[in-house]
Amino acid sequence: xxxxxxWFILIFISTFFFVHCSNLKQxxxxxxxxxxxxxxxxxxxxxxxxxxxxxxxLVYSDNKTESIPNYKIQFSVFNIDKQTLxxxxxxxxxxxxxxxxxxxxxxxxxxxxxxxxxxxxxxxIFNVLENNN
Numbered sequence: 001x002x003x004x005x006x007w008f009i010l011i012f013i014s015t016f017f018f019v020h021c022s023n024l025k026q027x028x029x030x031x032x033x034x035x036x037x038x039x040x041x042x043x044x045x046x047x048x049x050x051x052x053x054x055x056x057x058l059v060y061s062d063n064k065t066e067s068i069p070n071y072k073i074q075f076s077v078f079n080i081d082k083q084t085l086x087x088x089x090x091x092x093x094x095x096x097x098x099x100x101x102x103x104x105x106x107x108x109x110x111x112x113x114x115x116x117x118x119x120x121x122x123x124x125i126f127n128v129l130e131n132n133n
Contacts, residue, residue, distance in 0.1 A: 034083050035059075042076055042088070051098045055080055056128050058104060060096060070111070077104070077128050086128050094124075102129045 031048060035057065039046050043061035050057045060075035075096060076088040093109040106124040113120050 032080070032083075035078060035080075038078065038085065039076075043074065049096075049098065050080075051101050051128075053101055055101065056086065058096060058098065077126075079128075087126075089126070091124075099125070103127050 035048075039048070039059045043059070046059050046061045048057050048059055057078050057080060058075060059078065060073055062071050062073040070093055072090055072092050073094050073096065074088070074090040077086040078084065079086050091106055091108055093111065094106045096104055096106050099105045104126040106126065108122045108124065110120050110122055114122070
């Protein structure tokens with residue numbers, strides 16, 4: 001009987017911990033109203049990607065579809081604490097991701113092989129602190 005009680009308590013605690021952590025994550029990823037308003041001014045449809053400490057957010061919109069091989073990605077970065085736009089840019093055929101708390105990597109498909117680098121992609125790094133006055 002004691003073994004069943006231990007298992008029941010362990011399962012109950014595990015379930016409580018899992019549900020509680022899920023709720024915390026959802027609460028932290030809710031889009032602030034000001035950010036949603038600002039992003040809607042820039043883009044009709046957009047996605048958000050926060051950096052690791054949620055101090056900056058990358059807002060982007062692309063027209064990528066199955067039928068269009070080339071696409072343009074428009075993106076902006078906002079400082080969450082200051083509630084300000086840090087910078088905006090657009091790139092053709094690029095994928096974006098945070099690589100540190102303050103840097104975004106953009107890998108751009110060139111559509112040709114660069115003779116100097118022997119690569120069909122170009123990597124750009126955007127440091128959000130350099131544009132965050």
